[in-house]
Amino acid sequence: MNAPDHVAEPKGRTMLEQDPSIRHAPLPTRKTLRRRRNPLIQLYRFALLNSRMAYIALRGHK
Amino acid sequence: MARVVILGAGVSGHTAALRLRRMLGRRGDHEVVVVTPNANWNWIPSNIWVGVGQMPREKVVFPLAPVYEKTGVEFHQARAMAIRPEGDGESDQGAVDVEYTDPGRPGETARLRYDYLINATGPKLNFGATPGLGPDGHTVSVCTADHAIAAAEDLRATIERLKAGEPQTLVIGVGHGMCTCEGAAFEYAFNVEHQLREAGVRDLAEVVYLTNERELGDFGVGGMTFEQQGFVTTSALWTASIFRERGVNAILGAHVQRVEEGVIHYEQLDGTTHELAFDFAMLLPPFRGQEITAYDRAGEEITDRVFAPSGFMKVDADYTPKDYEAWRAEDWPTTYESPAYANVFAVGIAFAPPHAISRPAKSPSGTVIAPAPPRTGMPSGIMGRTVAATIADRIKSGDSATAHTASMARMGAGCIASAGTGMLSGSAAGMTMYPVVPDYQRFPGSGRDLRHTKGELGLAGHWTKVLLHHLFIYKAKARAMWWLIPE
Numbered sequence: 120m121n122a123p124d125h126v127a128e129p130k131g132r133t134m135l136e137q138d139p140s141i142r143h144a145p146l147p148t149r150k151t152l153r154r155r156r157n158p159l160i161q162l163y164r165f166a167l168l169n170s171r172m173a174y175i176a177l178r179g180h181k
Numbered sequence: 182m183a184r185v186v187i188l189g190a191g192v193s194g195h196t197a198a199l200r201l202r203r204m205l206g207r208r209g210d211h212e213v214v215v216v217t218p219n220a221n222w223n224w225i226p227s228n229i230w231v232g233v234g235q236m237p238r239e240k241v242v243f244p245l246a247p248v249y250e251k252t253g254v255e256f257h258q259a260r261a262m263a264i265r266p267e268g269d270g271e272s273d274q275g276a277v278d279v280e281y282t283d284p285g286r287p288g289e290t291a292r293l294r295y296d297y298l299i300n301a302t303g304p305k306l307n308f309g310a311t312p313g314l315g316p317d318g319h320t321v322s323v324c325t326a327d328h329a330i331a332a333a334e335d336l337r338a339t340i341e342r343l344k345a346g347e348p349q350t351l352v353i354g355v356g357h358g359m360c361t362c363e364g365a366a367f368e369y370a371f372n373v374e375h376q377l378r379e380a381g382v383r384d385l386a387e388v389v390y391l392t393n394e395r396e397l398g399d400f401g402v403g404g405m406t407f408e409q410q411g412f413v414t415t416s417a418l419w420t421a422s423i424f425r426e427r428g429v430n431a432i433l434g435a436h437v438q439r440v441e442e443g444v445i446h447y448e449q450l451d452g453t454t455h456e457l458a459f460d461f462a463m464l465l466p467p468f469r470g471q472e473i474t475a476y477d478r479a480g481e482e483i484t485d486r487v488f489a490p491s492g493f494m495k496v497d498a499d500y501t502p503k504d505y506e507a508w509r510a511e512d513w514p515t516t517y518e519s520p521a522y523a524n525v526f527a528v529g530i531a532f533a534p535p536h537a538i539s540r541p542a543k544s545p546s547g548t549v550i551a552p553a554p555p556r557t558g559m560p561s562g563i564m565g566r567t568v569a570a571t572i573a574d575r576i577k578s579g580d581s582a583t584a585h586t587a588s589m590a591r592m593g594a595g596c597i598a599s600a601g602t603g604m605l606s607g608s609a610a611g612m613t614m615y616p617v618v619p620d621y622q623r624f625p626g627s628g629r630d631l632r633h634t635k636g637e638l639g640l641a642g643h644w645t646k647v648l649l650h651h652l653f654i655y656k657a658k659a660r661a662m663w664w665l666i667p668e
C-alpha cells in the first residue's frame with residue numbers, strides 16, 4: 120500500500136524493512152492533520168488536556 | 182529538634198525538601214538538609230529541546246544554593262557514599278557519609294547525622310552495561326543538560342552533512358534490553374525528525390527508533406488502552422500511526438549488545454543478531470541505583486539488607502519473585518519506608534520496584550529484553566510530597582503517626598511526549614493514565630480506568646509541555662505561591 124502524498128515516505132540506506140506494525144497502521148487524513156494544527160481547535164484541546172492532567176494531579180493517589 | 186537529611190535534589194528530593202520545610206515552618210526548630218553533588222537543578226524533560234539545539238542550557242538549569250538559602254534548607258554540595266542507619270561507635274543516631282563535590286571543599290568528607298533520611302538519588306546512568314555506549318563511547322545522550330548540549334552539536338554536524346548531500350542514518354532509542362524511559366527516546370526521535378524537516382534535509386535522512394519494547398506504545402507501562410470515537414484502541418496502534426505518518430522506522434524487542442564506531446550490534450527477541458550502521462545515535466543507558474553502601478553499628482556491611490541487587494533501595498513493596506500472571510497492584514509500595522529502618526525512606530527512581538509493569542520477555546539465549554518500570558516526574562514528585570508529609574507528622578506527633586500513602590497502583594500520571602517544537606508548528610502526544618500500574622482486579626480488561634486514560638496528538642500537547650516547563654521551573658525556584666502548583 121502506497122502512502123498518500125501528505126505522508127513522509129521513509130527513505131534510507133540501511134535497507135531495513137518497515138516494521139509491519141507501522142506498515143499497517145492507520146494514517147491520519149489531511150483533515151485530521153489540519154485539526155491537530157488548527158489553533159482554535161487546539162486551544163479547546165489544550166483546556167481539555169490540562170483539566171484532565173489537573174484532575175489526575177489533584178486526585179493524586181486516591 | 183529533628184534533623185531530616187534528603188539525598189538528591191532532583192524531582193523527588195527537591196519536592197520533598199521544599200514541601201517538608203513548608204510543613205515544618207520556615208523558622209521551626211527542625212532542620213531540613215539536602216545533600217546533592219550538583220550545584221544546579223535541572224528540569225530533565227526539557228533536555229530533549231536542548232538536545233536538538235532549540236533551547237539553551239540556561240533555560241533548563243538554575244543554581245540550587247539561592248533557593249535553599251531563601252527557604253531555609255541546609256545545602257551540602259556533596260555525594261552520599263554510605264549510610265549508617267544504626268549509627269556508629271560514637272552515637273546510635275543514623276548517619277550518612279558524604280564526599281564534597283563543592284569546588285570550595287575539594288576532597289573533604291563528613292558524617293552527617295539524621296533523625297529521618299530520604300534517599301532520592303535517582304538513577305546511576307549505567308552506560309558501562311553496554312560496551313561502546315554513551316558519551317565516552319560512540320553514542321550521545323540527553324540524560325543531563327551537558328549530555329544534551331553534546332547531542333545537539335553532533336546533530337548539527339549531521340545536518341551539515343545532509344546539507345552537503347550525504348545520506349545519513351540517525352538511530353534513536355535505548356542502549357540495553359533492560360532500559361526504561363522509552364518515552365524520552367520517543368520524544369527525542371520525533372524532535373530530531375522535526376528538526377530535519379525544518380532544516381529541509383529530511384529526504385536524505387533515515388530515522389530509526391531502536392527499542393526494547395515488544396510493541397510500539399508500550400513505554401514501559403505495558404501500553405495503554407483508549408476509548409476513541411466509539412472504538413477501543415491501543416497505544417500500540419496509535420503510536421505506530423505516528424511512525425507511519427512521519428516516516429520513522431522502528432526496530433522492536435532489541436537489546437544492544439555493543440556499539441562500535443558507526444555500528445550498533447543488537448539481538449532481538451527472536452534470538453537473531455544484527456548490525457545497524459549509523460551516522461548519529463542517541464541511545465539512553467539502562468539505570469541502576471547509585472553506589473551507596475550501608476553499614477551496621479559495628480561497621481559490618483549490610484548493603485544487601487537495605488538495597489536490592491539493582492542498587493535501588495528496598496521499601497515496603499512485596500519483593501517475592503512471582504510469575505507475570507501473579508503480579509498484583511498490592512505488590513507496589515505505599516509508604517516508601519525501608520522495611521529494615523522505619524526512619525529511612527526512598528522515593529522517585531531510587532526505590533526498588535517489586536517487578537516490571539510491561540510483560541517480561543527473554544530471547545532464546547536468555548537475554549532479558551523488556552522495559553524496566555518508569556518512575557516519571559509526576560509520580561516521583563507525589564512520592565516526595567507524601568514522604569515529607571509522613572515525616573512532618575512524625576516529628577510533630579511522634580513516631581506512631583500513621584504514614585501517608587501514595588502507591589503507583591493508586592496514582593495517575595500525565596505524560597506529554599514532545600514530537601517537535603514551535604508555537605504553531607510543534608506537536609506532542611498528551612497522555613493521561615490511571616493508575617500507572619494496571620490493576621486488573623479493579624479494572625478488568627485493560628487494568629486502567631478508561632475515563633482517565635486518554636491520548637491525543639497535536640499542538641495542544643506542545644503548548645502543555647511549554648506550560649509545564651515554566652510551571653515546574655517556577656515551582657522549583659520556590660517563587661511566590663509555588664506550593665499551589667501540584668506535583
Ligand SMILES: Cc1cc2nc3c(=O)[nH]c(=O)nc-3n(C[C@H](O)[C@H](O)[C@H](O)COP(=O)(O)OP(=O)(O)OC[C@H]3O[C@@H](n4cnc5c(N)ncnc54)[C@H](O)[C@@H]3O)c2cc1C
Nearest residue numbers: 189190191192193225226261302303365529530556557558
Ligand atoms: C531525557 C529525559 C526526559 C524525560 N522526560 C520526562 C517527561 O517528559 N515527563 C516525565 O514525567 N518524566 C520525564 N523523565 C523522567 C524524569 O526525569 C524522572 O522521573 C525524574 O527525574 C525522577 O526523579 P528523581 O528525583 O527520582 O531522580 P532525579 O531527578 O534524577 O534526581 C536524582 C538526584 O540525586 C542526585 N544524586 C545522585 N547521586 C547522589 C548521591 N550519591 N548522593 C546524593 N545525591 C545524589 C542527583 O544529582 C540528582 O539531584 C525524563 C527523563 C529523561 C532522562
